[in-house]
Amino acid sequence: MKAELMQYSPELDIELDNIERILWRHEAEEGPALVVFAGIHGNELAGIYACKKISYTLSKMKDRLMGSVYMISGNRQAIKKGVRYLDRDLNRIWGELSEQPDDSRTDGATEWSEAYDIFQLVNAIIDKHQKLGQSIKFIDLHTTSAESCAFIPFNDTLENRRSAALFPVPQILGIEESIHGTLLSFINDLGYPAIGFEAGGHTDPQAEERMEAFLWLYLHFAQIINLRLEEMHRYESVLETIPEVPDQYYEITYHHFVDDARKFIMKKGYRNFDVIKEGELLAYENKEPVYAPSSGLIFMPLYQQKGNDGFFILKGRSPFWLEMSSIFRDSMVNNYLHLLPGVKRISPGSFTVDLTIARFFVKEIFHLLGYRVIRKNVHTLNCFKR
Ligand SMILES: [Zn+2]
Known part of the structure; x- marks a missing residue:
């Protein structure tokens, strides 16, 4: 797999055995900051190649960049071996890290050292740009083991929706309810917008092209670079999906x-x-x-x-459902949820639902109002305001 991907970018001289943590960085005095993660899974190299390729061009136009950019590599030890992970999936352990953010872990998983390293780097970036009052956004680049068009997975916050909606690809909502401990959830919980970008199959040459198109467009939408209209259209056409898969939610x-x-x-x-x-x-x-x-x-x-x-x-x-949900999210309705049969308020913004009593559309109602719904057991749902 490594060798195949290498062929897509023969001009890039990348040593996968010893990949640097910071693939590229540009720190500007002013403007927004964008943080890009690539290779959080070690067998997903398209993001690494795309970052390297783009940074080559960005280096030559540094004086025209209107913000800061950080490109950060993920599971370097897994990248070296060409596997998804060695001991623990680096995209499933962030919940544990935020509960216990020190390096006293004893399970011996290789991935913890990667996670601490990234954790410290993220904190330093946030520290720096927050002090300057600059906006900070995050994206996480991946590919899939199945063949696929590009899509954007994200935790359903209104700010994430706004970022994701700018791209002509399917948008997958609420992934955090099924997959726990992702880097995206961790960043969202710190209070910053973070969306994923899945570019296609691991070994699909188009995946790298889509990564590049996505990154250029994101830099443009984040107002760090200025694309010409025809450039924008060219990149959008690279991302466009097949007609059978509409770019909806x-x-x-x-x-x-x-x-x-x-x-x-x-x-x-x-x-x-x-x-x-x-x-x-x-x-x-x-x-x-x-x-x-x-x-x-x-x-x-x-x-x-x-x-x-x-x-x-x-x-x-449907777009109608989404419109409704953004209207209701901060409405007074939230104050009356506990009056629904089977619904109990635990603390402001958190409820439990007894499914033996509340049978109809409970999950849908909570989703509509912007809650994360996690099944606690057969009869109980936990709902938290995002
Ligand atoms: Zn992945």
Whole structure:
């Protein structure tokens, strides 16, 4: 995989064995700051190559940059080996790190040293730019094991929605309810906007091209560079998806968690956003068939032997629903939620829902009002204001 990707950018001389933590940086006196993460998963190199390629051009136009840019590499030890991770998935451990932000961990996972390093760097960047009153935004670059068009996953905050909506690709809402401990959630919880960008299949040459297009456009939308109209259109056309996958909002309605990826075999040939029907045979797990529990669009089917997410099922969300949800988010309705049957207020902004009492559309109502809904057990939901 490493060798294949290398061919896409033969002019770049990148030593994967010893990749630097800061791939590139430009610190400006004024203007916004953009922080880009690449290679948080060690077998996803398209982001690293795109950063390197773009930074080469940015270096030559430094005097025209109207803000600061930091490009940061992720799991350097996994990059060296060409694998997703060595001991722990670097994109699943941030919840633990924020609960206990010191280096006293004893499980011996290689990834902690990477995480502390990035943690300190992020804190230093925030410190510096916050003091100067400058805005700080984050993006995290990835690719997928299945073939895919580009898409943007993000935690559903209004600010993230605004950033994501600028790009002509599908937008995946509420990923934080299914996947815990991601870098995006960690940054969002610090109070800064952070969206992901998934550029396509790990070894798809187009993925690197899409990464570059996305980065140029983001730099433009963040007002760090100025693209000409025709440049903008050119990059947008690189990102554009196939007609069967409209660039609308999607929400995760089902997450198939996998204990041991080596015992999970996804049926061949699924691409992200392929239509599936309820009852369709999707995979085998521990030699038992796995059928689709509902109809929808298949998302991130697992075609590698590492990771805990077998597949997701998505449903499209209408623009009307989104409009409604941004209107209701800060409305008075929030003050009366505890009056709904089965709903109990625990603290301001946090509720539990007893599903044996509240059966109808509870999750939808809380989503509409901007709550993160996490299933505590069969009968209880926990809902937190984002
Ligand atoms: Zn990834």
